[in-house]
Amino acid sequence: MAATKVTSSASSSAVQRNNPLQSDFENSAEDAASMDSDERYLQALGYKQSLHRQWKLFESFSSSFAALYFVGGIRVTFSIGVGAGGPAAYWSSYVVTCIFVFITAAVLAEICSALPAAGSIYFWAAESGGRKYGRLFGFIVAWWSTTAWTTFVASNCQAAANFLLSEITVFNLSYPTDTTDIKFRAVQWIVAEIFLFISIGMNYLDPKVYKAIFRIATGIIMLDFFLNIIWLPIAVSKSYGFQDAKFVFTQTYNETGAPPVWNWMLSYFVTAGVLVGFEASGHISEETQNASLTAARGIFSSALASGLLGFPVVILFLFCTPSLDTLYSLAAPQPFVSLYALALGQGGQVFMIVICILGLIFNTTVAGVASSRLIWAVARDGVLPFSGWISAVSEKREPRNAIIVMHTVAALLLCTILPSPVAFTSLVSAAGVPTITAYALVCFGRTFITPNHFKHARWSLGRWSRPLTFVAMVWNLYLAGVLFSPLEFPVTSDTFNYSPVIFGSITIFGVVSWWITPDEKWLPSARLGKVHDAVEE
16 A cells, blocks of 8 residues: 655645644654654644654554453343344344444544544544535534543443442342432442542553553453353353254344334344444554554454454353343343353352453543543644643643543543433433444545545555445444434333434534634634645645
8 A cells, every 4th residue: 555645735824723732734844854754744634743652553453442342342232132133133233233344444444544643533524524514524523522432431430330239139138239229329329430530540651551551451351252252151051051043043032112123123222332432543543653554453453353253252142141031030230240140150250240340441441541532632623621721741741631531521420320320321322322423424524525535545445445435324324323213112201212312412512613613713624624635645
């Protein structure tokens, strides 16, 4: 693949910097001589090298691979996935999802290769919208993405708390585990906040030390994978026994109450959520060496590895599940804890739950890296209140203030656990939707508005770029429709899916922000035009 030539020929007089971290697109001969290729590329995109740049391919891969945490995603949503269409729908929908996720990852990897900047997806959206719609796309996706990633961090901590508190049920302790009980929600909130503090606390580590976090996170995920692949089936064979192949590959089920076709389509509600967030490699691209190639490889390879490794986990869990009546009678906050107890016994399940919780903690800390870089990048472009403070970097060249903001917002989101079980669930239900719709919007722009741009990306799809981008757009629009659907029928105030309401509110906020923010304050059209010139020359 040909290397991209990065220059900027247009006059810089029309471009004003809103932040010291932005560049004027042009380098003096002396400055250019002191910069490496990554710094020159970033300068051409309109930004100065402000963050450290110490991470390589493994860290890039791990940032997305650990953020995806395919084993944890399958496990947390397993009971929902089996209920929507049954085992036959679950595994077949997972296969279909993998195919289209790989296509989407390839498309995003290509644009990341052309635009390797922190905050990635909102920057990609702005550029895919061209000079006419770029600012609007950028505003909307900035709010979608920051909401999605910060909400994901909070929901992960609640999920980890549910694993721990499910031990109350396993050991028959005399304490309520019903989410309608304020006593349980109070403890759930405290435990979730503790997990948040531990997870995000690691984000303050020196970047050199944080390399070890990436390795530990990846190691725990693979340990979790192999324990489930090897230990779980051995234990099931010695306890309640396996399901037969007919059950796994042909059994249908309707726990949702939806019409049959709709019920089957709802299986994508789960499979889509398991494989979302692979753009994290793009969020850390300004901290990655040889970013125009390494970040793109990180995006695609992490999606590919997660999808392929996830398939045997799905099939294994289907063979190892007890009867569906038994599965849905498990009363723990996280049913998989009781399933492990049935198969592994109390001692064995304790060990597995420790692995599950550690996996979620490291999943959260890596997601926190992506989330904080996104917030930092948006602040760098000047749209957030106190943007100057949020976009400041520490002496070690890391965005500590953005981490503080992300931690604070996630902690406040967790406080919504206290008023009612519906409040927090409604917020986290919208976590996956903004990211998937952002994928769709980027693909829409690349298909219809800027189809001939960014052809010289080092990681390129060549002549397949536009058709694959169109396929990715249609797929992600379909997923968004599924994620807006209720999961239980008939729909009542208790079963209503608030995702469309929350998503609509975020979108309206983004549009209003775009409308009232002067062009010269954030993502000026002139700056976007300069970037187009830079990557096309």
